[in-house]
Amino acid sequence: MTAPDAPRQRPRALWADARFLIGAVLVLASIAGVWLVVAAARQTVPVYAATRTIVPGEAVAAADLRVVDVALGTLEDTYAAVDGLAEDTVALRTIHAGELVPAQAIGAAAASRSTTVVVRSATDIPSGVDTGTGVEVWAAPLDPEGIRQAPRILVADATVAGVTRDQSMVGGGTASVELVIPRAQVADVLAAISGDAALSVVPAGGAPG
Numbered sequence: 001m002t003a004p005d006a007p008r009q010r011p012r013a014l015w016a017d018a019r020f021l022i023g024a025v026l027v028l029a030s031i032a033g034v035w036l037v038v039a040a041a042r043q044t045v046p047v048y049a050a051t052r053t054i055v056p057g058e059a060v061a062a063a064d065l066r067v068v069d070v071a072l073g074t075l076e077d078t079y080a081a082v083d084g085l086a087e088d089t090v091a092l093r094t095i096h097a098g099e100l101v102p103a104q105a106i107g108a109a110a111a112s113r114s115t116t117v118v119v120r121s122a123t124d125i126p127s128g129v130d131t132g133t134g135v136e137v138w139a140a141p142l143d144p145e146g147i148r149q150a151p152r153i154l155v156a157d158a159t160v161a162g163v164t165r166d167q168s169m170v171g172g173g174t175a176s177v178e179l180v181i182p183r184a185q186v187a188d189v190l191a192a193i194s195g196d197a198a199l200s201v202v203p204a205g206g207a208p209g
Helices: 010-042 073-078 183-194
Strands: 045-050 065-070 089-091 106-108 114-121 134-140 152-166 174-182 198-203
Touching (some): 114 183, 114 198, 134 174, 152 183, 174 183, 174 198, 183 198
Antiparallel strands (some): 045 065, 089 106, 114 174, 134 152, 134 198, 152 174
């Protein structure tokens, strides 16, 4: 009888070598990926941070900003570039002091849909209400017989641009408030003022007392 041929081990050895090489490549790729992530996290880029609170519609100049180096990774394009500040740049939303300036928070003045008006509040304004605070404007109009009506919300989304408090008035302090409001609501506010409506500025979500 003829002895059977010895089993061939070569193909199995080649397959084992191939699996080893594939595993080594995967490990190296994983290490390279981690290294790239760590390297990207350590890389900083210069971006703007606000030196003061800037309200919507207000001009934004270099003096209102400072350049800081931060690690943003893939979020780099989310923030305003330090060389992208045009002369007619304004804030499109409130930018708080110390906040990194998002690219969508600033733009050309023509893109702003807000403006400022000054109203005298018929009620005391809390001491915590200051520049950048979100507030509501309530109005209590007069009816044709001169009777004061119940207050209602006139502007639901306004931002304080400035507060001038007068503590010299007898019976409590009053305040004139410069407000940033949507342009579409300017006519309503001016009509309320000219119609002797009692206007009250209260923190957002509140109601006049």
